[in-house]
Structures are given as structure tokens and as C-alpha cells.
Amino acid sequence: GERKRERERERGREGGRQAGSAMDTSNPAALVNAELLKRYVGRRVRCVVKVVRAEGNSAFAGLTSDSMHISIKQASPISSLSQFVEVIGVVDSDRSLRAEICTNFGDNFDMASFNQLVQMANSDYQPLFM
């Protein structure tokens, strides 16, 4: 369990350093919402959440595009984040995500459209993305 996740993360990080390689599609980060987290436990995903409140120093609770609360761990401090944040990281459980990169997506982000995109990217059009 834990060791496997560590290994996955190392592999993920190593994959991230291969800048000189050919088109590298070996380590995709799936677009997810809360519902899809359980499908990608232990794997790298991308998720846009609305910051709700801080949970301690380095974690916060976020509202996903399908209106569910999840917990983002090892994130940047909440004061540096805008209202919407894209979190790229590894899924810990079906309600929590361990962040590697947090990108500020501003304060005007259309979650509804993003949710539809996530659904498409994980169903009919998955081969275009993964």
C-alpha cells in the first residue's frame, strides 16, 4: 500500500525529468473530479478545485467540479492560492489528493464546463487523453 504509492510517486517524478525524450505520453495525469478519484487511487491526476478552507498548515479542503469536498494535502499555503486551483498530484484515497503542483486558476473559472470535460475525457474520448 504505502510503499507501492511511494514507488509510483518516484516513478512519476522520474518521468517528469525526462525532458529530452521523445513525445512522452507514459505518465499522463488524468483529468478527474471527486467521483473519479476512486478510479485513480495511487495514480497521478489533475483536478481543479475551489478552495473552501484551510486544514492545518499545508492542507486545505476543496470543492470539486461535481460539488463534493475533498482534501488536498501537501499543498501551498492557502494565502498564496486563488479561488480556483488546479492540483496535480497523486490520489491518496477516494476523498483526498496529495499535491505535487498547485496552479492558480484565478477567480473566474467555469466548473460546469470543466466537469463536462472531465466526464468526456474519462468516458468516450479517453483515448484522446490517456
Place this chain on the structure above:
Amino acid sequence: MPFLAGKWVAGRYSPRPTSLGNVSSLLPSNQSSATHFHSLAELMLERLCSILPTSKGRFPSIKSWLPSCRPARYARAISGRQNRISFCSVNSRKKPSTCSRRFKVTTPTELPAMPSSLSLSLPLSPSLLMQQIQSSHSKKGNPKTAGVLPLTVKQASQAMQNPFDDTFTVYGADINIVTLLGMVVDKEENTSHVSFALDDGTGRVDVNCWMNGQEMHTCKEILKVQNGGYVCIYGHLCVLQGKKSIVALSIRLIVDFNEVTFHFLESVYVHVLRANSMGHNIPSNQIGGSITSYMQAPSSFYNDLVDYTPSYPVNTDGSPEACVRRVQSIFEEPHNLTLEAGLHVDDVIRRMNGFGIQQVRVAIELLVNEGMIYSTIDDDHYRSTSG
């Protein structure tokens, strides 16, 4: 419906061809672009909803969220009437004020001919990009083969290289300029060029941007880009040192992140459109296309956009009767006659090159109604009655 200087064809704005003007003065200011991509993403979803034949049950939340979306009327709208009129009637159902607000940005009269994607936001180094598009116009002789194709890195990695020259093929047609959107990683700067890897979540690709041909604002833009920032790249796919990479003609920092959603939706849209217009049963993983599909493809991708034909009626390669006859002959092959459970529908579809999934299903239904085939273990298995 605001009719601006160009004309609306197939729901896309194509400006009147003029000489290459100074496009940099026509760029949207940051204020107007704030709502720009939000509404573009919504529009893209509407379009997708309307052209996906199976979308009626699939994305119920789109229907509830777009109160004016009625699938039946969309079907009528795309049933082959004049494209301009049909898209007008679709769009006119929305409140006129939001419509005009959406499309009021950017498009004064002197936009050079750019048969491009829906995105009305121009890259910030327009002249080099425009030169490329213009030169490709004259090269191919057909203005509609040029264009800007939005792709994910995964799609681009599946593009097949044409055996005879340096160009790439996607969806059975030559691609010219592609657009990709993602995060910059590993940026390296030289005096002569900038290179980085672009990671859009579906993969990574190397991007090179040579500085000598660029204009001042592009150079500034490129220098502003930092690792971890999101950019939109317009460029060519090419092979450098044995690896597929991108030569960037224009790079633009993303400020409104709805553009990220919009870009991916646009890639899906373009994929669906292409798959439908080729009349093919293109599974989503067969993006590069084979040589035969390249041959069968009608003249070009953008031609099909202009002559927008929906997926389920007659396709370009054969009539419905031919489809039915071929399906029947497949079921009546001696080997298939011996199979007790008969053939699975997907097997039949796979063998019907040149026909879409919907057409084959319609053909099967017809044959069932006529008593030529019957379903066996479930609704997906059929067997010929003449066995």
C-alpha cells in the same frame, strides 16, 4: 445574431479574405477576454452536444444546464439545411444580448483570411503565423486544407508521418499548424532559441522556438514564460533528431484558465467532427489513420466543416442500400452461418470499412425487420435466417 464583417459558415466565423494587415492592433484587450473563454467553452459544449448522435441520454447535465437545448431541434438544424441558416436558428434561441456580447470581441473588418478554429483569440505574434498560413494556402492551392488544428499531446504523438515528405497526417489529412496548450517545464533559453517541454497532462512534447524570425512582442512573451506557467502554442509538428517535436510559431501565456477547458473541448470537437465527416467508423484510438483511410477521405477536413454533413444519414462512401446489402452478405458468409450465437454487432462494424456505427446499426435493424437476420443470445448478437 451579429453578422460581422465576414460570414458565418457552419457556425464558424470566416473573415473576408483581405491582404495581410497589421493584425497586432486588432487583438482583444485583457478585459474583454475575461468572459471570452468562459463563453467559448460553453459554446463548444453546445456544439458537441448537438453533433454527438448519442449525446441525448449521455450528458443529461448539459441539457439541464442549457435550458434552450432541445436535441430534436438540433437534429433538424444539422440535417443538411443551409449551414448558415441552421446555426443561426440554433444560436437565436439564446438571449440575443448574451449572443452579441459573446461575439463582439476582436473582429473588426480587416482580419486576414484565417480558416481557423473557433478560437477568436489571436496569438500574439500574428504576422509570422499569418505568413505561415498564407504560404500554406498558396502551396496547397486549396485554401481549406490549411488551418489550425487543436490537439492534445496524446493525439499529436499518434500523428503518422507521411512517408514521402516531412508532413504529418492526422484524421487522414495533412496537418499544417497545430495548437497545443499546457504547462511549461524545463525551459532553456539561448540567444538564438528557446526550448522547453510542454506538459498538458496527456503527455509531454519538446517545443523549440527560434527567436530570429520572431517579432518583438513574441520575444517578450516568450521571455515572460516561466516554468510552471500555462501557455498556448501554435506551431508545426516536425521531427528533430528522430523525435517528434514542435516548432513554435507563436507562444502565448494563458491568463484566463477557461481557455484550458476550451482547448480540450475543442480538440474533442474537432476529433468528433473529423470522425463524422470522414464517414468512417473511426475508433478514438485510430487517430493517425491508415493509408486507405487517407485515400478515402473526402478532399479535406475544412471542406467538410463547410459542407457540414451529420453522421447518421448517407455518408460519402456508400448509400444506405449498399450498407444493408454488405451487412447482409457478412451475415451470410458460410463461416458465419455456422456460428450458433451469430456475429456480434461490433464485429460487423469493424468489417464495414467506410460506414459509420449508426449506419451499420440501422442496417441491422432493417434486416431484422425484413426477417433476414435474428438476434440470438442478446441484442448485440445476430445470425442470418438462411443458415
